[in-house]
Amino acid sequence: MLREFKRPQKLMGNAFEITVVSEDENLANQHIDVAIDEIRRIEKLLTTFNEESQTNLINRNAGIKPVKVDWEIFDLIERSLRISRITDGYFDISYGGIDESFWNFDREMKGLPNPELIKDHLKLVNFQNIILDRENQTVFLKEKGMRIGFGGIGKGYAAEMAKQMLQNRGVTSGIVNASGDLTTWGSQADGKPWTVGIADPDNAKQPFSYMNITDMAVATSGNYEKFVVINGKKYSHTINPKTGMPVSGVKSVTIFCPNAEIADAMATPVSIMEIDVALHMINQINHLECVIIDDQDKIYSSQNINLK
Secondary structure, three states: OEEEEEEEEEOOOOOEEEEEEOOOOHHHHHHHHHHHHHHHHHHHOOHHHHHHHHHHHHHHOOOOOOOOOOHHHHHHHHHHHHHHHHHHOOOOHHHHHHHHOOOOOOOOOOOOOOOHHHHHHHHOOHHEEEEEEEOOOEEOOOOOOOOOOOOOOHHHHHHHHHHHHHHOOOOOOEEEEEEEEEEEOOOOOOOOOOEEEEEEEEEEEEEEEEEEEEEEEEEEEEHHHHHHHHOOEEEEEOOOOOOOEEEEEEEEEEEEEEEHHHHHHHHHHHHHOOOOHHHHHHHOOOOEEEEEEEOOEEEEEEEOOOOO
């Protein structure tokens, strides 16, 4: 008899949960072990917390010299740059120059950072200064002090890779959930489609809508989990790479797309862009849908979405 086997696991600094549908518990656990190993491997590759990681090597050589990297990193950066172009730079892996030093969302912040300081650092945020050389398999950050980071795409990439690994091992149904960014395939043990709840931004535990999905990834970006309130205004932990300031005005964005990496990468820019611009962009891309909730609780959705 088919059953669902789930395992929560902290990976990449996030709460992951892997679900596989199987008849055999031992086999299911072996599958889950392999998926977790794959996510750990990717974490090592992408992390900025380890001096030896390729990401740090690229950052350390900013403005100095190109760095030879694994094809996997090269291709991920190339896909990231493609998303930067599509989103007009609202997705930008070189945002590392305006990181935690300015914005620390541990509720201790009492005031906004100095805009002049931010402006200075913003000069370093520009995806067009990430130079890829396919022939030599190198990455070069043009300006000294530039930094890249995969915070906006890494979880989705890891979820996608873990899913592929499970599918290659013959797992016909499952879910890889990277703390809310999830990818699904096949169906539940009882043969029904997986259902995903879209969180109500004012009550993260209470979904306001459900959708049946399969072979579909869902990513959510919202200010209901990490934010600060300064002078009565709520700022989300999503930073606009063009201004260096946190986003306000949108409570949550949910992206639906067959690929978890793309869903993850698109959730952030959609939450930063003007809503009508974001919807226009999403409506032009095949197999990409979204639901946006603004600060007034107004719900917007792309053309092909039917909310129950």
